[in-house]
Amino acid sequence: MAKGFFQVPTAINEPVKSYAPGTPEREEVLKQYKAYYNGSVDVPLYIGAEEIRTGNTKKITPPHDHKHVVGQYHTAEKKHVEQAIQNCLESRKKWAALTWEQRAAIFLKAAELIAGPYRQKMNAATMMVQSKNVFQAEIDAACEIIDFLRFNVEYMSQIYMEQPDSAEGIWNRVEYRPLEGFIYAITPFNFTAIAGNLPASAAMMGNVVVWKPSDSQVFSAKVIMDVFKEAGLPDGVINMVTGDPVMITNTILDNADFSGIHFTGSTTVFKNLWKQIGTNIEKYKTYPRIVGETGGKDFIIAHPSAKVEQVATAITRGAFEFQGQKCSAASRVYLPKSTATEILKLVKKDVESFNKPGSPEDFSNFITAVIHEGAFDKLAGYIDQAKTDADAEIVVGGGYDKSVGYFIEPTVILTTNPKYVTMETELFGPVVTVYIYEDADWSETLQLVDNTSIYALTGAVLASDRYAIDEATKALENCAGNFYINDKPTGAVVGQQPFGGARASGTNDKAGSAQNLLRWVSPRLIKETFVTPENYRYPFLG
Known part of the structure; x- marks a missing residue:
């Protein structure tokens, strides 16, 4: 039987080690x-x-x-x-x-x-x-x-x-x-x-x-x-x-x-x-x-007021860390026409700076393999489809090779169709699809984000305009159980961001x-x- 009301050790988050050279x-x-x-x-x-x-x-x-x-x-x-x-x-x-x-x-x-x-x-x-x-x-x-x-x-x-x-x-x-x-x-x-x-x-x-x-x-x-x-x-x-x-x-x-x-x-x-x-x-x-x-079909939406470098980093990290094999990974992105070209240029530069996918034993590799052949074949199929569809194009990446490992290059698809298959389908890999909206259609695009996916796990809005942030927070209330403001939609920390979503998530x-x-x-x-x-x-x- 208990002999007291016991106070447990105060929980603190475990510090992350750097694994820098020489450590x-x-x-x-x-x-x-x-x-x-x-x-x-x-x-x-x-x-x-x-x-x-x-x-x-x-x-x-x-x-x-x-x-x-x-x-x-x-x-x-x-x-x-x-x-x-x-x-x-x-x-x-x-x-x-x-x-x-x-x-x-x-x-x-x-x-x-x-x-x-x-x-x-x-x-x-x-x-x-x-x-x-x-x-x-x-x-x-x-x-x-x-x-x-x-x-x-x-x-x-x-x-x-x-x-x-x-x-x-x-x-x-x-x-x-x-x-x-x-x-x-x-x-x-x-x-x-x-x-x-x-x-x-x-x-x-x-x-x-x-x-x-x-x-x-x-x-x-x-x-x-x-x-x-x-x-x-x-x-x-x-x-x-x-x-x-x-x-x-x-x-x-x-x-x-x-x-x-x-x-x-x-x-x-x-x-x-x-x-x-x-x-x-x-x-x-x-x-x-x-x-x-x-599952999740997690989104990033950028307002015209968002800083382009921050949006690009949110996409690169949110979509490609662990080869996009996180249920929270960014897999559909909505960019304003006024800044989209510059943002995509930065994302392309980031992706091209990665080594080719390889073994995690090599610490210079940001990207390694997807989990198995079934995942590889599915992703390769969607990439091939994007290469031939009239309403899609590959901005960067698009390569794959399974001769040694199940390696899929980080891939950015640009589509003119907000309901394009990879905007709606959970892929679970290093593939992200971008749709560009007219700046004046910000409010309508928020509704598009809400109505496009059956999932409601994570999502992110990037903006400097506080009225825009407030509008997005309200409009997207039901489509993300974890909602991020000016950050990528991944990386929930225990004790800080309890994790989970609704709808089909x-x-x-x-x-x-x-x-x-x-x-x-x-x-x-x-x-x-x-x-x-x-x-x-x-x-x-x-």
């Missing part, structure tokens, strides 16, 4: 990268105390060097998924009863392990299998996951402190119970931090989790499990299974004890999951919580905030009366 972190991460590149990792299923190796394996290859094998991962059969579920339910008995400060200590220790001895393992694994350059790996696989763990502990303590008022003679209190049953976490390839946070945030609140990481992120997922185990997370609290996503999902969603899903991925998959949960609703003991962050439950953690508890109100009535008659009865 110790630069040498450490390169050494770890080489060790991984020359090694062979073997990733098992993690079910309870067991590391299960099924023998049915798939190769792990770097996207930037896809003929080179750096390991393998084992895939689950249905019996293993059922075993993971049963292990969760058995582990829940002790985990849900553990006092909150003990749970907090585990995840705070995990944060310190990542900040220290595991930092370069996390970064190098993310560079290897997700093809992030070292800076993108540092802000994701180290800093953001550390921030999630530290800030979520602080938010958890704040939630538990939120209590109702009590009247004379009674005491009201709320218990924030974990959900009855187990949680299913499905995580994406593009952010190691999200892969760690989705199962960890639910587990922190006392839940047990079956976690299915992306096949393209299994290497760094193993490092996350290594961290959790060393931090003291009890066996069975988070069970990790890999393999056929349809079989795994069908097995989990067919179980009566399924109580919630924590998802980041495609809009289409999430909608299908929602339908499947609805179809199975009679099976479940409780209404499952459905939490998802999905998800349930907007704001990862990196107490709002998300509240989805993983089921409050129980307890009213205790000290002097209990012994007669039913109220005074009005006489």
Whole structure:
């Protein structure tokens, strides 16, 4: 039992290391990268105390060097998924009863392990299998996951402190119970931090989790499990299974004890999951919580008063960092006619200053590979289409090559059609499309931005005119869950910009905030009366 109201360590954002020439972190991460590149990792299923190796394996290859094998991962059969579920339910008995400060200590220790001895393992694994350059790996696989763990502990303590008022003679209190049953976490390839946070945030609140990481992120997922185990997370609290996503999902969603899903991925998959949960609703003991962050078609709109250098930088960084494989990446841009030529000239200069896409081991590479051949082929198809369409042209880039790695050149498409296919379709790669509007059509263009996309994740307005900023903020209220003024639409920081969107971009439950953690508890109100009535008659009865 708790013996005090405990104050957790104040959460602060983890400082980002520079990896500049001559720094110790630069040498450490390169050494770890080489060790991984020359090694062979073997990733098992993690079910309870067991590391299960099924023998049915798939190769792990770097996207930037896809003929080179750096390991393998084992895939689950249905019996293993059922075993993971049963292990969760058995582990829940002790985990849900553990006092909150003990749970907090585990995840705070995990944060310190990542900040220290595991930092370069996390970064190098993310560079290897997700093809992030070292800076993108540092802000994701180290800093953001550390921030999630530290800030979520602080938010958890704040939630538990939120209590109702009590009247004379009674005491009201709320218990924030974990959900009855187990949680299913499905995580994406593009952010190691999200892969760690989705199962960890639910587990922190006392839940047990079956976690299915992306096949393209299994290497760094193993490092996350290594961290959790060393931090003291009890066996069975988070069970990790890999393999056929349809079989795994069908097995989990067919179980009566399924109580919630924590998802980041495609809009289409999430909608299908929602339908499947609805179809199975009679099976479940409780209404499952459905939490998802999905796609985006994120915008930048520049006002004529915006500084051209700032707009160009917002486009270059917002569209091309991590090869545009962020759900928040800028992928459609609206420029005023009066400054568009100058802005595009600066963007072209930026892009032409990049090295050709290459390995993240070479720190001079700003751009590396897209995640796999399917992504490469899709992007190459849209680029080829833009080369032939009458209402589109390639301003810069447009090249691609998959002979060694899945390399797509950063590409800017200019279109005369505001509804051109790449203005509306989520591409998830280093391709951005620009539409030029007449300066006098600023207000109409704001409506165009709002009505063009089914998504509502991130967006940015750049302007010096405060009236224009105010107008844009109001007009674009519903088309971005994270809205940026005079900045790129990417780079949300835990504790500063809680992240999530609406419309087809998800349930907007704001990862990196107490709002998300509240989805993983089921409050129980307890009213205790000290002097209990012994007669039913109220005074009005006489």
